[in-house]
Amino acid sequence: MNRVCVFTGSSPGASSDYSAAAKDLAEAIVERGCELVYGGANVGLMGVVADRVLELGGRAVGVIPKALVEMEVAHPSLSELHIVESMHARKAMMTDLSSAFVALPGGIGTLEETFEVLTWSQLGMHSKPVGLLNVAGYYDGLIEFLNRAVTERFLKPEHRELLLIEERPSALLSAFSRYRAVETGKWIERTET
Numbered sequence: 001m002n003r004v005c006v007f008t009g010s011s012p013g014a015s016s017d018y019s020a021a022a023k024d025l026a027e028a029i030v031e032r033g034c035e036l037v038y039g040g041a042n043v044g045l046m047g048v049v050a051d052r053v054l055e056l057g058g059r060a061v062g063v064i065p066k067a068l069v070e071m072e073v074a075h076p077s078l079s080e081l082h083i084v085e086s087m088h089a090r091k092a093m094m095t096d097l098s099s100a101f102v103a104l105p106g107g108i109g110t111l112e113e114t115f116e117v118l119t120w121s122q123l124g125m126h127s128k129p130v131g132l133l134n135v136a137g138y139y140d141g142l143i144e145f146l147n148r149a150v151t152e153r154f155l156k157p158e159h160r161e162l163l164l165i166e167e168r169p170s171a172l173l174s175a176f177s178r179y180r181a182v183e184t185g186k187w188i189e190r191t192e193t
Contacts, residue, residue, distance in 0.1 A: 007103045007104070009109075013105055020137075021169065028060035028173050035060070039049060040081055046075075060075075062080060103133065114132070131163065
């Protein structure tokens with residue numbers, strides 16, 4: 001694992017716990033000698049995690065669509081900044097550049113990015129670990145939903161386990177180092193119990 005992609009909010013959120021977790025994650029990434037890959041913005045938790053990586057002398061690689069650069073939200077001090085044409089190109093490049101994915105608290109965009117890489121893992125399109133940093137119970141409802149999807153047979157238990165969940169950044173990155181991709185078919189047959 002050499003580059004960790006972080007999906008997170010372009011807002012700071014209501015709790016100071018979220019910014020503290022973003023800083024802790026940045027510190028854990030740098031301590032392990034990894035680089036940060038993220039959405040390239042200087043706002044919200046995105047800016048917090050990038051700023052802390054840079055303060056610690058780490059490398060922060062941003063990928064941002066041209067439209068967001070024109071809105072003046074691109075981080076001005078990154079180690080690398082890739083400007084792409086679209087959100088689709090952004091996600092594809094972030095996935096190609098990264099060896100693991102972490103979702104800090106965030107909104108619709110954070111969820112969409114996380115579930116896209118998780119879906120690709122489920123389909124066997126990559127074997128990189130994907131994790132939620134469940135800060136102050138932020139993702140409790142989502143975890144409950146995923147467990148319900150297993151119960152209702154829309155999601156195999158093996159595929160539910162593709163999403164690693166921890167409350168502390170160091171524990172999540174340690175879980176990534178032990179991760180092994182699941183090799184099972186995606187579809188649940190009517191005859192399966």
